[in-house]
Amino acid sequence: MKKTVRFYSGAELVGKAAIDAGCSYFGGYPITPSSEIAEYMSIHLPKHGGTYMQMEDEIAAMGSIIGASLTGAKVLTATSGPGFSLKQENIGYAYMAEVPCVICNVMRGGPSTGLPTALAQADIMQAKWGTHGDHPVIALTPAYLEEIYEMTIKAFNLAETYRMPVMLLLDEVIAHLSAAIELPDKELMVIKNRRKPLVPPEKYYPYDTAYGDVPPMANFFEGYRYHVTGLSHDKTGFPTTDPDLVQADQERQIRKVASKADEIYDYESYLMKDAKIIIFAYGSTARAARVAIDNARKLGIQVGMMRFKVLWPLPEAEILKICSKAKAIIIPEMNMGQLSEVIERYAADRTKIMRINHVGGVPIHPTDILNVIKEVV
């Protein structure tokens, strides 16, 4: 009996989910290990009535998705470290102008051109602070193929709901692997769209906080004219240097995510109930950690994991609770300790943080993690 089998790679699933979420524009510039996303979109997006545009460079690609989003399109770009660096100025523009967009970064080794096509998780801080100035941050870090599909849709929903760029952080392992998976029923997926103004054009202000921290957004070419700028602006969209207005606007933008953090953050607890040693992990590294935990449990070691499906924002209260009771927290990551630094602030003197940092372009092996677990015991 032959089963109907469909193999997907992680990269293909980003593209498929984007289309299922209603994405109608992809502006990109191919860069490994994210090129397969552009490839998928170039083949499939036009079939669904969307537009694929290969731009002249990474900067233009980011600019183009901002422009397309302003016309009402759901938009995606995909890149990797060097391209993510180039995009940062326009990403800042998208934060300031509050333009929904999804940026997928398939992380590779850096800095600079670093390790093309090799694995890293070293852009998680860049996803937070890559562009200058203060702004809210949402970054998703799936670890499984099914999750890539679900979380790409979630990235679009969050971008549309909060009117901002949302980062989808993959690593090379999960972007490139292919396996046969069963996708959730598309019809059952929740798809969210941006809130549009209910007032006529002459009464419309693009940054009108009378409707809450996320102002309704009018599409260009539907009769609503407004000014879009990277300068600090008032509710009309025109520049202002009024300290009170600028202060209030910055606070609102931070607040629109901070006040909803408990609806945004997402994590999976694995064998946490009796765990004395806790692993914090995200992305493909969490899969190695899970194998290490299973092996440690066979040795009678009480170890569990908090796996961050959403890396920014973090579940602060839960992390603080764990820091107060854990014997040690082990943080394996494919960088020099970017999440560890954050967690160390939460932990203070309450628990010991053990770092596992690999930056050679090959995955952290379950044995590497198991050895540290044994060391703690």
Next chain:
Amino acid sequence: MKVDHYEARFAGVGGQGVILAGKILAYGMVSFEGCQAIETPTYTAQVRGGATKVDVVIDKNHIEYPRTENLDFFLSLHQKSLSIYYKEIKDDAIVVVDPNLNPNIPKNMPQKLVLVDLIEIAKKEMGKTLYSAVIAVGLFAGITKIIKESNIQKAVIDNAPKGTEMDNLKAVKIGIELGKKALESKEKIVILTIEDAKLTDSND
């Protein structure tokens, strides 16, 4: 599948089609053997001529750690990829390399070394070198018995571009024949020639 877990690597240089070999094997294991399989290609910035490999991790159950740990099977069509990717090889692994390459393999391992010029065989028997990857998956099936002959044939046909099914079927059969000869041999180092690739009537 006769074992619970199996790891295979097909290596070469970009353009030789080894990544397709991995895709066909993973597809076959999932579609016809009821296993789980994860296939991960690795390539360099050079599209053609760069060291390339594909890893296939096969398991009867869910695969949590998606990368290879201990390879049961390693095949390389090129010195470049042999030098870079000859790693994580089990002591009793089956290793298949081109006899023109310098295997530089430590003594006492692997248990079985098969020397066969797949590219030459593809050129002579199929008229095109690009069939070497399909011959390679056939050889895999013939020597490892991880996937049934009929199932690897079905997997090849399902993945063949329209109009090339019969040629691909011939290529996979050549591979199976080579693999069976290598398996039957009691020698630790088996040298296969183009004579071993000849299909008899019973193969057709």
